[in-house]
Amino acid sequence: MSKKKFFISLKSKLILILILAIVTAAVVFVACKQFGDFLVWKYYLDEETKQERAENYIEDFQKYVKNKKLSIHDSKKIAAWSGGNYVDMIVYKDKNLVYAPEWFIDSSSPQDYFSGDRNFEQYLTEEARTAYLERLEDILDENSDLSTVYFVDGTLLVRVIDYTEDFVYNLVFAAALLLALIVLVIIMILNFSATASRIKRLARDVRLVEGGNLELPIAIRGRDELSSLAEDVNSMRNSVVDTMTKEQQAWKANAELITAMSHDIRTPLTVMLGYLELMEMQEKSEIDSEYIAACKDNALRLKRLSDDMFSYFLVFGKKDALDGEMIEVGSEVLEHMLAERVILFEESGFELSYSHDLPGATISVNLDYLGRVIDNVFANIQKYADLNAPVYIESGIEDGNLTITVKNKIDKSSDRAESNGIGLKTCERIMERMGGNIRVCSEGEDYSITLNFPVKE
Secondary structure, three states: OOOOOOOOOHHHHHHHHHHHHHHHHHHHHHHHHHHHHHHHHHHHOOHHHHHHHHHHHHHHHHHHHHHHOOOOOOHHHHHHOOOOOOEEEEEEEOOEEEEOOHHHOOOOOOHHHOOOOOOHHHHOOHHHHHHHHHHHHHHHOOHHHOEEEEEOOEEEEEEEEEOOHHHHHHHHHHHHHHHHHHHHHHHHHHHHHHHHHHHHHHHHHHHHHHOOOOOOOOOOOOOOHHHHHHHHHHHHHHHHHHHHHHHHHHHHHHHHHHHHHHHHHHHHHHHHHHHHHHHHHOOOOHHHHHHHHHHHHHHHHHHHHHHHHHHHHHHHHOHHHHOOOOEEEEHHHHHHHHHHHHHHHHHOOOOEEEEEOOOOOEEEEOHHHHHHHHHHHHHHHHHHEOOOOOEEEEEEEEOOEEEEEEEEEEOOOOHHHOOOOHHHHHHHHHHHHOOOEEEEEEEOOEEEEEEEEEEOO
16 A cells, blocks of 8 residues: 655645744844844943933033023023934923923923923922922932033023933834844745746746657656646656557557558569560450450559558658658749659640749758659549640749649549549648648549649748
8 A cells, every 4th residue: 555645735835834934034023123122222221322422412402502592591492402302301490490391290281381480380280290299309319410501691400311212222123023024025935936936847847748858757846736737747748658659569560561561462463464464475365455454454553552552551650751851942943843744744645734933932842752742643644634635734823822733634434533532642641741732623524733832931
């Protein structure tokens, strides 16, 4: 019993890859976030660094006060200064608050009361006053963080509240999240690329097999629908190879049979024709001469039938039987082949009318096959045409094709008119292999056959 191979569908594989990508991205996010937070704590929130930033803010605020020539009572102008979105300050004098951000006290308390000359605490609610006193006490307990700022009419104490680390932490979070998303996308792209590569490779192998390269095995990778498809294509390829092998073996056997039959038939026919020719040379009565002539005609007819059968088998039995070199020839070659046969037929007693109009046309043919087709056409004329009617042969260019048309009348009163059609079918197959075609038209005694060859540009 064969062991069943593990199989996982593309859908399940995609889900697993997605889960793996999400888990990997989460790990990358956590690691990057922790590492980033550590760097912020180590370098950005270092006491010396924080002190240096605070001194820079105070220096910047002192320049602002000096340039604007501010008074200690200009709380609105003091509030107009900004060290950044994440920087605030508290300004007071003699324990009286001059300026504070909105979050320092109750946001409902008007900022207009933030002045050293006004006791704004009376406008605060009990809860807001308690919060204000607690925060103010915390600030007064940290005098080391207080800085002196000189106004035009006095001196105020300022404490910078720097929480830019929130912004930096947000940047670290965004960077870690972005990196995690990039890792997620890369994993999914690599998975899709691998699947697409397998599909392209399978499509390429299928095209090669389709093109006739049946010896190429289809690569099977993985255990999913694509590998199953590759196995099916391999099975189909093996089946085609087996079928073609059996077909070649059958054709070889048939070829050997036909060759043997042809030899077995021709040998006694040759002997029979030899005896009949000897008998014709002997003195004999008129009746014996008729019998001998009839026997000879039938023997020749049987010989032609066997030849036609052998030719038909070679043409239709195997495609490679007609494979040969195709060359480009000019119309003068075709005219020469026709002229030779016209002369021979005129000597045989036929009345032929030959007209041609081929202005330097070029066609692609196999000369051996072309000669066979033309010989077959003229052989049909010799066997089946009426000797008392003229035979017309015309050649020219029509609709991009070089055409040869033979017209004659059939002699239906003679036994020569009998035909098995093998010769015509052979010509049709040969013309098809050379890229052309053959048309036959028969109406009563009128008979015509046209050969068409595509003209090269």
